[in-house]
Amino acid sequence: GDSVTQMEGPVTLSEEAFLTINCTYTATGYPSLFWYVQYPGEGLQLLLKATKADDKGSNKGFEATYRKETTSFHLEKGSVQVSDSAVYFCALKKAGRRALTFGSGTRLQVQP
């Protein structure tokens, strides 16, 4: 079945450091890929998405590129801030499947 694998956290960085959170997926066909962010005490919010191979999703300084050849959708940010501290979820959605499949989430802690 479909699955999403994320790097385990927590990831602890200093402010202004470069961020990469790895995400790989297993699915047949061509799923859409998503990154969601969950800030403390809040629900999940869509951060960015990509719907086909080689698409790059971007938002709030975060980027992720849909790599079909490596089945990956790694999240990157050039300079993290304390306010980026949250849990980040990678997810996929396939045509014909009516809901998202989520990874286990990666907690990011940014220290001043």
Next chain:
Amino acid sequence: DADVTQTPRNRITKTGKRIMLECSQTKGHDRMYWYRQDPGLGLRLIYYSFDVKDINKGEISDGYSVSRQAQAKFSLSLESAIPNQTALYFCATSDGGDFHSGNTIYFGEGSWLTVV
């Protein structure tokens, strides 16, 4: 006001009790979902509904039931709660949209349920 509202936000209940979690949305979406979040397991789909007359089981529906009272309301019930149902529960909504555009899902803030 939040687009997706869940009540209660926190609840402690005893084993064997019936508990209902309610969800309402102001997005005007037809599609609503209930997910469960457990540490290290991400979110898993319990039930989903594509309109008032459409209810479908997700990957972990055993021990749960749902009711779609109206387009805007989708409730989740635990008929006889057990401790391993202790988790954070999320309601979500989405519009139909075109698949290739990757329709967006909107989440509520979550309901913490503890079964003792």
